[in-house]
Amino acid sequence: MRRFMMAEATKHDTVFSQLGADVHVINSLLCYITFDIEGTEISYVYNINKKDKYFLQRIEPYPEPAGTFNSEDELIDTIKIDIEQFKNAKNSNVFNDFVKINKCLSETIRNFEDLYLYYNVPHETIDNIKDKLDSIQQIIKNTKTSCKKIYEKKDPDTI
Amino acid sequence: MTLDYGVYIAVSIFIITYIFIISEKINRTAIALFGASLLIGLKVISQEYAFDAIDFNTIGLLIGMMIMVSIIKKTGIFQYVAIKAAKKTKGDPFKIILTLFLITAISSALLDNVTTVLLIVPVTLVITETLKTNPLPFLIPEILASNIGGTATLIGDPPNIMIGSATNLGFMDFALNLGPIVIIILGTTLIIFKFLYGKSITVDQNLKDKLMTFDESKSIKDYSLLKKSLFVLGLTMIGFILHQYIHLESATVALIGASLLLIISKKDPEDILLEVEWSTIFFFAGLFVLVGGLEKVGIIEHLASGVLDLTKGDLMLTTLMILWVSALASAFIDNIPFVATMIPLIKSIGAMSAISIGPLWWALALGACLGGNGSLVGASANVIVAGFLQKTDNKLSFINFLKIGFPIMILSVILSSVYLVLFYI
Numbered sequence: 001m002r003r004f005m006m007a008e009a010t011k012h013d014t015v016f017s018q019l020g021a022d023v024h025v026i027n028s029l030l031c032y033i034t035f036d037i038e039g040t041e042i043s044y045v046y047n048i049n050k051k052d053k054y055f056l057q058r059i060e061p062y063p064e065p066a067g068t069f070n071s072e073d074e075l076i077d078t079i080k081i082d083i084e085q086f087k088n089a090k091n092s093n094v095f096n097d098f099v100k101i102n103k104c105l106s107e108t109i110r111n112f113e114d115l116y117l118y119y120n121v122p123h124e125t126i127d128n129i130k131d132k133l134d135s136i137q138q139i140i141k142n143t144k145t146s147c148k149k150i151y152e153k154k155d156p157d158t159i
Numbered sequence: 160m161t162l163d164y165g166v167y168i169a170v171s172i173f174i175i176t177y178i179f180i181i182s183e184k185i186n187r188t189a190i191a192l193f194g195a196s197l198l199i200g201l202k203v204i205s206q207e208y209a210f211d212a213i214d215f216n217t218i219g220l221l222i223g224m225m226i227m228v229s230i231i232k233k234t235g236i237f238q239y240v241a242i243k244a245a246k247k248t249k250g251d252p253f254k255i256i257l258t259l260f261l262i263t264a265i266s267s268a269l270l271d272n273v274t275t276v277l278l279i280v281p282v283t284l285v286i287t288e289t290l291k292t293n294p295l296p297f298l299i300p301e302i303l304a305s306n307i308g309g310t311a312t313l314i315g316d317p318p319n320i321m322i323g324s325a326t327n328l329g330f331m332d333f334a335l336n337l338g339p340i341v342i343i344i345l346g347t348t349l350i351i352f353k354f355l356y357g358k359s360i361t362v363d364q365n366l367k368d369k370l371m372t373f374d375e376s377k378s379i380k381d382y383s384l385l386k387k388s389l390f391v392l393g394l395t396m397i398g399f400i401l402h403q404y405i406h407l408e409s410a411t412v413a414l415i416g417a418s419l420l421l422i423i424s425k426k427d428p429e430d431i432l433l434e435v436e437w438s439t440i441f442f443f444a445g446l447f448v449l450v451g452g453l454e455k456v457g458i459i460e461h462l463a464s465g466v467l468d469l470t471k472g473d474l475m476l477t478t479l480m481i482l483w484v485s486a487l488a489s490a491f492i493d494n495i496p497f498v499a500t501m502i503p504l505i506k507s508i509g510a511m512s513a514i515s516i517g518p519l520w521w522a523l524a525l526g527a528c529l530g531g532n533g534s535l536v537g538a539s540a541n542v543i544v545a546g547f548l549q550k551t552d553n554k555l556s557f558i559n560f561l562k563i564g565f566p567i568m569i570l571s572v573i574l575s576s577v578y579l580v581l582f583y584i
Contacts, residue, residue: 011281
């Protein structure tokens with residue numbers, strides 16, 4: 001199997017080198033971590049390599065890049081906190097809507113990217129989308145100030 | 160031969176292991192090691208005897224070459240050569256087939272076949288995808304070239320490594336005795352491919368122009384490593400040419416080259432050793448012990464006596480029988496266990512008769528290596544390419560390969576028969 005993987009890597013290397021890329025193939029271990037929280041699958045993928053950089057991605061219940069970490073402690077803490085928060089969130093009666101909205105947001109990002117890359121999008125449409133996003137952001141900010149904080153071990157990273 | 164319980168156990172374990180290897184029901188390395196350790200566990204042979212039965216020259220040569228190739232391939236030289244050659248042809252499909260065929264044959268003579276196809280096939284696929292043409296007319300010749308080219312030298316194919324190690328035949332013996340017939344077979348095969356593909360593949364000029372925009376220099380990852388690698392590879396090749404005259408085993412030459420390259424390349428040995436095919440190495444070790452068990456209980460001598468009874472000790476008949484049986488067997492079963500069994504058999508024939516066994520070694524090498532072209536499962540290189548193509552739209556079926564590979568294999572064995580009869584008998 002490793003032989004096929006190496007041959008495949010050689011092919012990718014040739015294709016991307018010809019496109020002008022600088023290709024580095026490194027040995028690493030790819031780890032899939034899956035939790036079952038009361039019937040909801042929460043899973044992550046990250047790789048362990050000699051460069052001590054961990055690229056973490058949550059893949060279920062919705063895909064989201066979780067960032068690059070310089071130490072395994074940071075990586076493990078991030079997953080631990082994430083799981084704690086999901087366990088907490090699972091008790092909410094809007095949990096399913098929360099997952100649906102996140103999936104929809106992920107899909108919307110892809111849709112917008114396709115729209116922009118495949119079509120000549122008018123300036124007004126871009127402005128329109130921007131306004132709608134600003135209003136969503138505003139809802140998030142307003143809600144944050146008006147709601148009670150339910151997780152105290154750590155502050156949010158983005159708001 | 161005394162028919163005690165050891166004989167029954169050794170033969171039973173050997174046959175059952177062989178069946179599992181051929182049927183691929185259990186991983187070949189796992190079953191070979193299990194069979195070998197059972198022989199020791201059931202006290203057919205002692206652990207000391209088992210270790211003595213392992214041919215560490217073969218093992219050392221394989222490991223040494225695998226280490227060197229693991230480092231050399233990181234330079235991107237194979238992609239460079241393949242792209243450069245394709246551009247030299249100005250995108251003409253048959254000329255690309257021809258040049259890649261020759262590159263594969265030459266590389267296979269100097270490195271092992273599997274490594275060669277693993278490096279050439281991915282680049283070939285990039286070229287055929289660029290030309291928007293079916294890759295099979297490019298890949299089938301490469302598979303055949305790897306098996307034919309590997310026949311020419313001591314280090315080109317594992318059967319030759321095993322034969323060289325078990326005898327006093329060195330790198331130059333293989334090159335001088337097998338090189339001429341390999342060149343004839345390569346030439347004949349190319350003529351066949353000219354008839355098969357010479358006019359049938361056409362490519363639009365704009366796609367050829369696209370291929371011409373490829374920049375082969377982008378393939379070279381590390382010029383300093385490339386210089387060091389070529390320097391050490393050159394030294395190692397000189398070492399192989401001289402090893403018989405300076406009384407060094409081929410494994411010593413390969414391991415000196417490998418360790419020197421490990422030091423001067425400054426590559427992390429842990430990463431490089433990860434790429435050594437340990438599964439193949441342990442498969443060899445297991446087989447050597449299994450065959451050692453057969454030797455110990457006297458079965459090999461018994462078989463050798465049977466062969467001599469059949470051929471009445473006639474050199475031509477024995478040579479041709481070994482050549483054809485090896486070729487037909489290697490077309491459908493793994494040639495490594497076959498050769499591992501044949502080596503002590505030929506040695507016993509030599510010990511039990513007045514036959515000069517020199518030609519028998521060449522017959523075994525030609526049969527086992529060229530036989531690999533007979534079917535898709537005949538050689539590791541074939542299986543690797545077919546496996547790689549499984550993920551693409553152009554799958555290589557057993558029948559499609561058989562239609563081309565088997566007649567070419569038969570033709571190459573006929574040419575080998577004529578060669579052996581004319582020059583060795």
